[in-house]
Amino acid sequence: MRWDAQAISPRRGPALGDNSVSVPSGAAPASDALLPLVGLVRSVSTPEFSGVTFHEVTAKSVLNKVASGSQMPFEWTINPYRGCSHACVYCFARKSHTYLEFDAGHDFDSQVIVKINAAEVLRKELSKPAWGHHHVALGTNTDPYQRAEGRYQLMPGIIRALAESGTPFSVLTKGTLLSRDIPLLKHASSQVSVDVGISLAMTDESLAAVIEPGTPAPRARLRLILRLRDAGLSCGVMAMPILPWLTDSDDALESLFAALSAAGATGVTAGALYLRPGTREWFMQWLSAHHPALVEKYKGLYGRGAYVSDEYKTWLTGRIKYFKARHGFTGSSGFSHRRATARKEAAVAHPTAGQAKLF
Numbered sequence: 582m583r584w585d586a587q588a589i590s591p592r593r594g595p596a597l598g599d600n601s602v603s604v605p606s607g608a609a610p611a612s613d614a615l616l617p618l619v620g621l622v623r624s625v626s627t628p629e630f631s632g633v634t635f636h637e638v639t640a641k642s643v644l645n646k647v648a649s650g651s652q653m654p655f656e657w658t659i660n661p662y663r664g665c666s667h668a669c670v671y672c673f674a675r676k677s678h679t680y681l682e683f684d685a686g687h688d689f690d691s692q693v694i695v696k697i698n699a700a701e702v703l704r705k706e707l708s709k710p711a712w713g714h715h716h717v718a719l720g721t722n723t724d725p726y727q728r729a730e731g732r733y734q735l736m737p738g739i740i741r742a743l744a745e746s747g748t749p750f751s752v753l754t755k756g757t758l759l760s761r762d763i764p765l766l767k768h769a770s771s772q773v774s775v776d777v778g779i780s781l782a783m784t785d786e787s788l789a790a791v792i793e794p795g796t797p798a799p800r801a802r803l804r805l806i807l808r809l810r811d812a813g814l815s816c817g818v819m820a821m822p823i824l825p826w827l828t829d830s831d832d833a834l835e836s837l838f839a840a841l842s843a844a845g846a847t848g849v850t851a852g853a854l855y856l857r858p859g860t861r862e863w864f865m866q867w868l869s870a871h872h873p874a875l876v877e878k879y880k881g882l883y884g885r886g887a888y889v890s891d892e893y894k895t896w897l898t899g900r901i902k903y904f905k906a907r908h909g910f911t912g913s914s915g916f917s918h919r920r921a922t923a924r925k926e927a928a929v930a931h932p933t934a935g936q937a938k939l940f
């Protein structure tokens with residue numbers, strides 16, 4: 582098989598747990614295919630995914646408990662991939678790649694960890710008596726429908742495992758590959774609560790091509806929203822990030838909200854760009870190459886750190902409110918991974934739910 586023939590470093594190591602990703606000291610350079618990742622089976626590159634290396638690992642666990650005290654609106658996550666070939670310059674998750682001793686820039690886009698046994702491990706974790714059937718969020722750190730999913734097909738097994746165990750879940754993606762799983766998601770939604778969200782914050786195709794270079798084009802994501810709605814599934818939209826001076830004009834917001842409304846989005850959550858460390862450096866480098874006139878403006882707007890100024894935030898909130906109302910999104914909650922709550926029936930069926938930690 583062509584894929585197998587192109588394996589470049591067959592290796593074996595102990596299994597990888599979501600919370601136990603580590604690289605021994607003295608690691609090889611970040612982009613080196615011989616990087617000694619824990620659980621690494623092999624590293625693979627192939628012409629079909631030019632410029633991307635997949636590091637196939639066996640995971641010890643895939644259900645990840647978000648640290649207590651986190652501001653995130655979810656408590657349990659699954660990330661079958663680490664790193665993301667969608668390569669959004671503004672991706673807030675970039676810094677997480679440095680925990681693997683990859684860099685937060687090009688390595689995040691091109692060195693993708695694949696938990697090849699994700700579905701199998703998940704089934705075991707979900708079958709434990711201590712599992713509380715909490716809501717599980719997918720697409721919180723990297724995109725589960727990034728291009729690699731076309732090859733590895735991890736999501737069907739994950740969806741089946743969640744639904745058959747009675748575990749509600751949500752999926753957020755930019756990947757139109759999700760359309761492959763619409764029948765499966767539809768079936769899952771008859772078993773558990775399923776929330777599907779599409780990430781789309783601009784309709785400018787030429788800007789998207791340079792700032793989200795690995796993603797399906799905005800119009801393709803609009804068609805995906807239509808398909809989800811035609812299938813009878815709700816589909817919220819995460820319209821983040823809105824980019825100051827690039828996608829925040831009245832024309833840009835009108836185009837975005839009109840398109841989302843026409844596609845049948847059931848709600849929109851929108852907000853400004855967030856520039857945490859790791860992302861900030863990569864984004865500012867991109868900005869100086871593509872929009873040098875905006876560099877000083879951004880430095881002023883983000884002068885106090887990761888967030889926009891209060892004045893800008895207030896202004897943008899007002900504009901978003903106006904365009905949401907104009908296109909009928911009043912009262913709709915938009916998309917958000919919901920905070921984990923055990924389903925009532927699950928609590929009955931599993932009386933230990935919520936009383937024990939999985940790890």
Ligand code: SF4
Nearest residue numbers: 665667669672723724
């Ligand atoms: S699709 Fe999401 S996870 Fe992937 S690079 Fe873009 S923002 Fe990051």
